[in-house]
Amino acid sequence: MTSYLRWCVLQKKVYLHNEKDNVAVALEDLEPGDTVVVNRNGVKKEISVKEKIPFGHKIALETIKKDGEVYKYGALIGVATKDIEEGSHVHIHNIKSLKYN
Amino acid sequence: MEVPEIMGYKREDGSVGIRNHVALIAVDHAGAPVVEGVSKLIRGTEAVSHQYGRLQFGKDLELTFETLIGTGANPNVAAAIVVGIEPNWTGKIAEEIEKRSKKPVRAVHVIRKGTIEAIEETAKHARQLVSWATELQREPCKLSDLIVGTKCGASDTTSGIAANPVIGVVGGKIVDMGGTFIFGETTELAGGEHIIAERFETEEGKKKFLEVFNRYIEFAKSQGADILGSQPTQENIAGGLTTIEEKALGNIQKVPNRPIKGVLDPAEKPPGKGLWFMDTSSSAQEQVTLLAAAGASVHLFSTGQGNTVGHQILPVIKITGNPITATKMSDNIDVDVSRITKGEMSLEEGGEKVFEYMLKVCSGKLTAAEIVRHDNFAITRLYPSM
Numbered sequence: 001m002t003s004y005l006r007w008c009v010l011q012k013k014v015y016l017h018n019e020k021d022n023v024a025v026a027l028e029d030l031e032p033g034d035t036v037v038v039n040r041n042g043v044k045k046e047i048s049v050k051e052k053i054p055f056g057h058k059i060a061l062e063t064i065k066k067d068g069e070v071y072k073y074g075a076l077i078g079v080a081t082k083d084i085e086e087g088s089h090v091h092i093h094n095i096k097s098l099k100y101n
Numbered sequence: 102m103e104v105p106e107i108m109g110y111k112r113e114d115g116s117v118g119i120r121n122h123v124a125l126i127a128v129d130h131a132g133a134p135v136v137e138g139v140s141k142l143i144r145g146t147e148a149v150s151h152q153y154g155r156l157q158f159g160k161d162l163e164l165t166f167e168t169l170i171g172t173g174a175n176p177n178v179a180a181a182i183v184v185g186i187e188p189n190w191t192g193k194i195a196e197e198i199e200k201r202s203k204k205p206v207r208a209v210h211v212i213r214k215g216t217i218e219a220i221e222e223t224a225k226h227a228r229q230l231v232s233w234a235t236e237l238q239r240e241p242c243k244l245s246d247l248i249v250g251t252k253c254g255a256s257d258t259t260s261g262i263a264a265n266p267v268i269g270v271v272g273g274k275i276v277d278m279g280g281t282f283i284f285g286e287t288t289e290l291a292g293g294e295h296i297i298a299e300r301f302e303t304e305e306g307k308k309k310f311l312e313v314f315n316r317y318i319e320f321a322k323s324q325g326a327d328i329l330g331s332q333p334t335q336e337n338i339a340g341g342l343t344t345i346e347e348k349a350l351g352n353i354q355k356v357p358n359r360p361i362k363g364v365l366d367p368a369e370k371p372p373g374k375g376l377w378f379m380d381t382s383s384s385a386q387e388q389v390t391l392l393a394a395a396g397a398s399v400h401l402f403s404t405g406q407g408n409t410v411g412h413q414i415l416p417v418i419k420i421t422g423n424p425i426t427a428t429k430m431s432d433n434i435d436v437d438v439s440r441i442t443k444g445e446m447s448l449e450e451g452g453e454k455v456f457e458y459m460l461k462v463c464s465g466k467l468t469a470a471e472i473v474r475h476d477n478f479a480i481t482r483l484y485p486s487m
Contacts, residue, residue, distance in 0.1 A: 013444035015262050025262060025341070027444045056258030056341035073261075073354065075296060077347040090343070097344035099292055099329075 128185025171394030257405030261351025263422025270452030293349030411470025
């Protein structure tokens with residue numbers, strides 16, 4: 001019961017489009033200290049949220065080094081312009097388009 | 102794969118329709134008040150009305166004609182009456198509809214009669230044709246005999262998470278069972294065009310697609326619009342979209358991940374089954390109109406913020422993943438898949454929900470847009486008239 005309650009209170013929902021992705025989409029506003037869980041290739045991973053991430057925005061599921069590729073929908077959506085820590089907000093401040101900029 | 106049955110109308114030309122309208126088609130502005138008037142007088146008719154058709158030339162005129170002919174030939178139309186200012190063009194359009202679809206077609210012109218006499222003549226034809234058409238019965242047909250279209254409009258974050266991927270699931274099912282599925286929106290693919298290009302079955306198809314795409318981008322540029330540089334928009338960025346690739350990929354989710362047969366010209370009927378790309382604008386009413394002219398008999402439309410588009414003869418099923426839109430705009434929305442956005446429903450479950458709803462619409466259930474009469478027939482103009 002305790003563990004169930006803990007799950008209800010702390011675990012927030014994110015959407016993983018494709019198992020190849022290294023970002024997921026927040027399905028509710030995420031706050032520092034919240035936990036999200038993703039299941040990739042049969043491996044469950046718990047990620048602790050580092051900063052505020054609004055609904056619809058992306059969270060890094062692992063550390064992405066500067067110039068590292070960012071995948072969503074199983075496809076390349078851009079590259080990191082700086083190191084991105086696991087659990088942080090991924091957006092215009094730390095990734096850029098590869099096609100046009 | 103098992104192909105579900107729907108209760109549709111088998112047409113003379115072998116196509117299957119899901120509606121049985123007598124279409125009143127205006128050739129031009131002179132035909133417009135006639136078809137609008139008669140549609141109010143005679144039950145069972147639908148006015149396909151617009152203000153173009155005069156002093157157009159070249160490819161632009163051809164596309165207007167193709168749109169009118171294709172709309173008349175669409176399997177959701179049992180019979181058509183074409184109304185225009187003079188007998189020549191009016192007769193040509195009527196003849197071509199008859200030739201392509203083998204359905205009863207009448208032609209009425211306005212000069213030397215006047216609007217009121219033309220209304221009387223059209224109404225008399227319409228009365229007879231409706232009486233004839235309503236004797237036709239729905240019968241079991243294969244879903245795979247239909248042409249299904251798709252598009253998204255007024256998109257937001259929820260479109261990429263829920264409504265578009267759900268359409269992708271349904272579209273994949275339709276293609277796998279031997280059906281026909283068409284997508285378009287040339288400019289909306291910008292940023293993801295390389296992904297679509299790679300999915301063409303032939304090198305020729307890929308080449309034609311990239312030509313069409315680049316032509317659009319260059320044309321926009323020549324008009325001072327930077328389609329690529331202006332994406333994603335400030336609104337998209339606020340919603341969480343970061344790069345143009347990401348935005349395009351959200352749109353592309355509604356295109357099933359299957360080989361693409363080829364590129365269709367605007368309003369062109371697909372020459373075979375499978376997945377097709379049509380060169381269309383991203384304006385909802387123009388795209389839906391071009392797909393109707395290509396013979397689509399049902400359309401799956403994803404919306405985030407709540408686009409209201411519909412069409413006189415092509416039922417448009419509106420799907421949203423946005424819980425606020427689903428509640429606040431329930432009179433415009435057909436299928437609510439917002440539980441996906443809340444993490445409470447899988448894409449497969451969402452796909453099942455849309456698929457079941459589509460089967461009902463194919464057997465006669467009216468869509469939200471049909472009920473509130475979103476009759477958004479809109480001709481795509483390629484350039485100004487003479």
